Amino acid sequence: MKELKEIVSLINRQGIRKLDILTPANKSGLMYELFEGVQKGQFKTDEEAISKIYGDGLGKGAYIKLKNRLKNQLVNTILFADAIPGITNYSVATTSCYREFSSFKVLLGRGGYQSGFSLGKRILKQTVKYEFTELCLMISSRLRKLSGRMGDKKKFNYYNDLVHKYQKLHHAELLASEYEESIVIHFVKSRSAQTELAIKAKEYSTELKKYTDSMESLVLYTSAFNVFILTHEIAGEYEAMRKVCEDAVVYFENKKPLKRNSVFFFLFKSLGFYHKVKDFENGEKTIKRAIEYITNKATRNYFITIEQYILLSFTCEKYEVAHDQYYAAVTDKNFDLMLDSHKEHWKIYEAYLEFLKLSEELEESEQKTNFRLGKFINELPTFSKDKMGFNAAILIVQFLLLLQMKKNERLIDRAESLRIYAYRYLRNPETMRSFYFVKMLLEIINAKFHKEAVIRKSKKYYNKMITITSLGTSTPSITEIIAYENLWEIVLGLLETKIHRTRKRLPTEK
DSSP: OHHHHHHHHHHHHHOOOOOOOOOGGGOOHHHHHHHHHHHTTOOSSHHHHHHHHHSSGGGHHHHHHHHHHHHHHHHHHHHHOOOOTTOOHHHHHHHHHHHHHHHHHHHHHTTOHHHHHHHHHHHHHHHHHTTOHHHHHHHHHHHHHHHHHHTOHHHHHHHHHHHHHHHHHHHHHHHHHHHHHHHHGGGTTOOOOOHHHHHHHHHHHHHHHHHHTTOOOHHHHHHHHHHHHHHHHHTTOHHHHHHHHHHHHHHHHTSSSOOHHHHHHHHHHHHHHHHHHTOHHHHHHHHHHHHHTOSOTTSHHHHHHHHHHHHHHHHTTOHHHHHHHHHHHHTSTTGGGSOHHHHTTHHHHHHHHHHHHHTTSSOOOSOOOOOOHHHHHHOOOOGGGOOTTHHHHHHHHHHHHHHHTTOHHHHHHHHHHHHHHHHHHSOSGGGHHHHHHHHHHHHHHHTTTBHHHHHHHHHHHHHHHHTOOOOSOOOOOSSOSSOHHHHHHHHHHHOBSSOOOOSOOOOOOO
16 A cells, blocks of 8 residues: 555646547547548548648648647557557557556656656566567666665665676677678668678677677677578578578577567568578478568568569469469458558569460459559659669560560660660669660660570670579569569460561660
């Protein structure tokens, strides 16, 4: 009762204000209209929201206030939001422990030492169980201080030992995170590896093994395994990379409580190996195993795993599987819940499936599709906003579709812009295969669509292309959805043996 009286006393002194949160009970008014419009994708810009809510541009000042109030309510609501269906116990514990830690700090700050000490001990049990090292350190240091205030030397020494233990462990976790981020940051704008980075990554791995041999921590091992994987990946040691992924999966499967997300992550990470070696059978097994560790099929993790399934199927010429997985995903009721930025490249996969159907590499299905061939061909990507090679993939498949439909005049019109794009954006080490493939496509026009002439003129670029392997990481390329060697065989099958007279020739490059 002493603790309860203490908390009530603190609340009485502070007073209780109405909680400013967004709940189902207040589904009315301008604020909810703004929330719902953003949620449903009706408002892409502030201008659209102003126009819809206020009707003219004069509501800008009121809109800014409304938007700020909504943001504040959403931040407050996060603390009281219902758990997402299928969320892991670890995620629930994370939210719960940090929320209770905030209450713990507030109690201590306002003199609630008895109730604070009791709450701190309870939170510490949970943070130790789930290996929240940072929280363990912060809570144990405060409990040490409270023990000293109470004059309890035994408790003081106990919590002091915990502080020193978690100080060392937290340092190791921070170091592992630093090393991991130092490698990852290199790949934000470039997918190619460098000799210096490979050397540095090996040094990081050697250093981290000293900590993983003597310490136990979820965060430490997650970052350390990532560094070990990246070290092999950068060096092109893909079998060794797969082995580390396997070791990580075994480690996290044996952790108590089970770390489902961690197991999923390293199974997912290993898929790059199967793409590299074109091992469909084992890749498919790994994908299905990874899906078993996804607790909520409405999350992005599920759809990015299916996306890897589609890409693996394209790579291994399992076009029927790619087709079936694609349409099963896009017709799933949860697909629309993904952000538009996560869905934008799925249209490219559909375009390749359409090309395969038109080229009779894939049987027509009864599956209804809303793919608008003409619209897709006429859409030109914005080069300045290219992401992960989307533009190259779009331009290539547009060329292929026009070629398949024998729209030769339109191909000639597109040729110069494609050539310029290739020279500006594809002459990097990680995109040279795409550069040479585009050069091969352009030779189709120079050879007047004559098959034998195309083979002869493109041979030098083909030979250069096949000597290049994908560089940097094992991440499947969004640009090279179907291996160019396989795609070229399909292209040659579309060409005829007679020469087509065209009204103009692609300018000869110097």
